[in-house]
Amino acid sequence: MRQDWTSADFSAALLEWYDRHARVMPWRIGPAERKAGVRPDPYRIWLSEVMLQQTTVVAVRDYFRRFTERWPDVAALAAAEDAAVMAEWAGLGYYARARNLLKGARAVVAEHGGRFPATREGLLTLPGVGPYTAAAVASIAFDAPEVVVDGNVERVIARLFRVETPLPLAKPELTALAARLTPAQRPGDYAQAVMDLGATICTPRSPACGICPWRDPCIARAEGVQAELPRKLPKAAKPVRRGILYLARRADGAWLLETRPESGLLGGMLGFPGTDWTVEAPEEAPPVAAEWRDPGGEVLHTFTHFHLRLALRVAELPETAAPTQGCFMMLSPAHLPTVMRKAYDLVRADQASATGEVQASPSKRSGKTTRRR
DNA sequence: GACACGTGGCT
DNA sequence: TAGCCAAGTGT
Numbered sequence: 066m067r068q069d070w071t072s073a074d075f076s077a078a079l080l081e082w083y084d085r086h087a088r089v090m091p092w093r094i095g096p097a098e099r100k101a102g103v104r105p106d107p108y109r110i111w112l113s114e115v116m117l118q119q120t121t122v123v124a125v126r127d128y129f130r131r132f133t134e135r136w137p138d139v140a141a142l143a144a145a146e147d148a149a150v151m152a153e154w155a156g157l158g159y160y161a162r163a164r165n166l167l168k169g170a171r172a173v174v175a176e177h178g179g180r181f182p183a184t185r186e187g188l189l190t191l192p193g194v195g196p197y198t199a200a201a202v203a204s205i206a207f208d209a210p211e212v213v214v215d216g217n218v219e220r221v222i223a224r225l226f227r228v229e230t231p232l233p234l235a236k237p238e239l240t241a242l243a244a245r246l247t248p249a250q251r252p253g254d255y256a257q258a259v260m261d262l263g264a265t266i267c268t269p270r271s272p273a274c275g276i277c278p279w280r281d282p283c284i285a286r287a288e289g290v291q292a293e294l295p296r297k298l299p300k301a302a303k304p305v306r307r308g309i310l311y312l313a314r315r316a317d318g319a320w321l322l323e324t325r326p327e328s329g330l331l332g333g334m335l336g337f338p339g340t341d342w343t344v345e346a347p348e349e350a351p352p353v354a355a356e357w358r359d360p361g362g363e364v365l366h367t368f369t370h371f372h373l374r375l376a377l378r379v380a381e382l383p384e385t386a387a388p389t390q391g392c393f394m395m396l397s398p399a400h401l402p403t404v405m406r407k408a409y410d411l412v413r414a415d416q417a418s419a420t421g422e423v424q425a426s427p428s429k430r431s432g433k434t435t436r437r438r
Numbered sequence: 439g440a441c442a443c444g445t446g447g448c449t
Numbered sequence: 450t451a452g453c454c455a456a457g458t459g460t
Contacts, residue, residue, distance in 0.1 A: 117456040124446070124455085158444030161459075195458045215456045233439090260456060269454065270449080300453090301441090330443070367451095369443055403445060 070282040076248035076255055082278035083258035088265070090122065091129055096254050105253070107181040107206040108139045111169075111188075114198045114205075115162055122264070128157050140179055142170040148324075151333050152400035160334055160402070164327070165193025183207045204256040212244045213256040217263025222246075223295035224267060224285035231296040239295075305372045308342040310364070310405075311352050312377060312412045316384040319394035320409075321352065330368070334402045337409075338392060342373055353389045355380035360415040366404040373404065379412055 084096045092113035094105045112132060116125045131153060136142040142150070147167060154163035169191040173181055181202070182188050188199040200211035214222075219232060222239045230238055248255050266273045274286045285291040313321035325336050340347035351357050357378040364375040388394050401409060 114456065119443090119455060119457055120445080121447080121455045156445075158446090159457085161443065162457090165458080193458070197457055201456070213456085216454085217456070257456095264456085303452095332443090367445090369445090370441075 072246055073248070075246045075279065075282070076250070078278045079258045079262065080248075080251055080254060083254055083261060086261070086265070087254075087257065088122075088261050091126065091133075093257065099251075099254060105206050107183075107202065108142075109133060110206040111181060111194075111198075111202050112142075112166070114201050115166055115169075115193055116157065118162060118198070119159060120157065124157065128154070139170050139173050139181070142167070143174040145170075147333070152335075155334065155400040155402055156406075158403075160332055162193055164333055168192040169194065181206070184209065185211050201256060205253045208251075208253045210247060210249050210252040211256075212240060212247050213259070214240050214243050215260060215263075217260045217267070218243055220269065220295055221259055221263045221267045221279075224272070224291045225279060225283050227284040227288060227290065227294065229294070229296060231298045233298070235295060301370075303367065303371050304344055305374060306342040306344055307374050307376070308340045308347050309349065309376045309378060310337045310339040310408050311357065311380070312337050312408065313353060313355060313380045313382050313386075315382040315386055315394060317396075319396050320398055321382070321388060321392050322395050322398055323392045331402050331404075334405075335395075335398060335400060336402065336405045338389075339375070342371075342375075347376075349378075351378065351380075352392060353380075353382070353386070355382060360412055362411045362415065364404065364407045364411060366407060375404070375408060377408055377412060379415070 087093075087096050089095065090113070092105070092109045094103050113125065113129055116129055132142075135153065136145055145167065147164075150163055150167050151160065154160060157163075172191055173179060177187075182190070183203070184207075185199045185203040188194050188202050189196070194202070197213065197215050200213045201215070203209040203211045204213055214236075219236070219239050222228065222242050223235065226242050228235050228238055228242070262277070262279070266277050270292065272291055274280050274283070274291060277283065277286075280286055283291070285294050311321070315321075321338065322335055323338050325331050325334050327333050338352035340350045357380045360377050360379050362377055364373070364377065366373045366375070398409060
């Protein structure tokens with residue numbers, strides 16, 4: 066800590082800034098309301114925190130609104146059908162979060178009488194709630210003085226104290242430094258304030274140091290290295306994997322779909338049947354005997370740890386065709402994960418151009434990531 | 439500790 | 450444009 070700034074000075078300066086510049090969010094109780102005694106709804110804080118894991122505020126907003134309209138409290142969510150929750154989560158990514166969300170809601174109802182645990186330790190027992198989320202919910206929803214360390218806080222603290230150790234090695238050091246700054250007064254507002262600071266001022270590139278409430282004590286800023294911190298260990302290169310997806314359309318317009326296995330990539334989500342996604346070129350493995358043709362496009366998609374190039378095959382099935390083992394038929398499939406949505410849009414575009422019909426605009430999620438050959 | 443696990447926006 | 454980045458967790 067800088068000799069001239071006490072821990073109380075840090076929180077005072079930040080909270081004063083937060084009182085004037087707090088971002089407005091659908092799940093948040095603003096500083097003025099909080100001072101007036103309004104308490105946040107733990108269900109909404111928990112839901113928002115899970116959605117915000119590795120996900121931007123902009124991406125979360127509409128999903129949060131739809132979830133809370135459909136399932137206004139934890140009891141309603143606990144009573145929801147699995148497929149309904151997975152469908153509502155489609156497009157948001159990291160689908161294990163949705164599966165754990167449902168397990169977590171059911172655990173709150175079954176094991177905690179429908180009320181969220183109010184402590185970090187209690188929250189940590191819920192599936193999908195790790196160190197960050199437990200501390201965030203405890204502090205934001207229950208005003209417990211927990212140390213909240215997310216990517217924003219790591220960046221802010223690394224700069225404030227000029228921590229040169231690369232992430233993720235620096236995590237313990239950053240957590241210890243963050244702990245020294247966490248106040249006993251207004252811990253919930255403080256937690257949100259540090260994250261707002263990281264999101265709006267102490268940004269990854271070109272931070273706005275001139276208007277930062279912590280510019281004076283910031284060591285990285287004083288030494289001109291703020292934009293280089295935090296340092297990070299180099300990431301592994303992403304290999305390319307390939308696969309084939311089979312899109313079968315029955316004469317009545319229904320498509321052949323499957324629910325993917327509960328665990329693993331896109332677990333529990335809807336998808337078109339296909340081959341495994343491997344580094345080597347895949348062998349043909351159609352899910353049903355039919356005249357499969359190549360529509361001449363390719364789906365390009367990048368996951369966290371690999372690039373994917375999917376070839377497509379399409380077929381028309383007779384009206385009488387029954388779904389094959391493990392599959393079912395669905396009209397105008399909605400709620401697909403993005404890679405499946407891209408494949409669907411590409412095939413629809415191909416059909417439209419073949420028949421000369423005007424096509425409804427495909428999802429925005431398809432963009433430049435499909436390619437004509 | 440290392441790796442699996444999505445997505446869209448920005449540079 | 451290829452890569453980086455965003456309120457991480459589970460195994």
